[in-house]
Amino acid sequence: MNEIETDYLVIGAGASAMAFVDTLIAGSDADIVMVERRHQPGGHWNDAYPFVRIHHCSANYGCNSTMLGTNAINATGPDAGMYERANSVEVCAYFQRVLETVLLASGQVRLFEMYNYVAIFIRERSLCRHYYRSSHQWLTEKDGKVT
16 A cells, blocks of 8 residues: 555544644644535535524634625615525535645645544554544554555
8 A cells, every 4th residue: 555644644534624724734834634525615514504604703713815795785684784604515516615625735735535534543662553544444543654
């Protein structure tokens, strides 16, 4: 198997993980590997019902590098006079856009989608192994290297 070396291993590609990696690449030259069990970033937003919306204005949510929404004030409807609030479909599309145009485009981030993270700690001469499973192969991390 191939070995993968990285400075940071980030489990998941939900809102917190995306914001963390976005901030990390903006302020460093770190190499980052993300492992995500779903087919796209967004975390629980992938599972939310389409009618679920952010509870505050969209512009205050997400990653520093890219604004979610247009910071517009709704002119009509039940939210008239209030700033826009993105729904789950818009949030998922936003995180996919950030992933493609910022994170992966930086060259600092590698993403393994459709992988589950399983950690198995073996106390043997301070050996720690982490396993990443997809439907077709296993990746093993030994002493900081994924094989």
